[in-house]
Amino acid sequence: MSTEEKAGAGHARHRLDDVIHAPVRFSIVATLAGVDEAEFAMVRDEVEVSDSALSKQVSTLEQAGYVRVRKGYIGKRPRTWLSLTAHGRRAFSDHLAALREIAGG
Template sequence: MAHPRHDLDEGLLTPIRLSLMAALAGDLELDFATLRDLLEADDSVLSKSISHLGKLGYVKVTKGYVGSRPRTWVRSTSKGKRALDRHIRALREITGTE
């Protein structure tokens, strides 16, 4: 049987991307500022992480306005939820905490 590390998702190996996907667990849609504050991340790092996860199809980004202010909302896709579940399962198997 293959070692569970082979089931880790390359897209979720950075702490910010993993934390971002965990923050979006369930059916949450969060705006950029909320994610930034929740994850204690710089705008640049968060923006790059969202972009990377978007290219993988793990998150959906919606841009719009609240009044006259631009806003960006982020939501996990079904593909992203499956990737996070698989990644967490692999971490649990590796650490023996299943």
């Protein structure tokens, strides 16, 4: 059986992405899926986590290649922007498809 056949075989839970599946990371990725780029503070407020919790989860997503972090300034104030990479968007889409299959829809 090829790798592609194995990927399509079995229960959909085997296609869930462990990196995305954690509730806070899932919320971050879902928030970023609806925009091209979002400021760190907006994502923090939307997901309802602390700066440190968001930073930790974003680091995990960045290491997986799912999120891009861009730093810059607005005036003299430092800012951080987050965006999903193409790889991250595909992973999220695949994860959602597996969830829908598990849920029967």
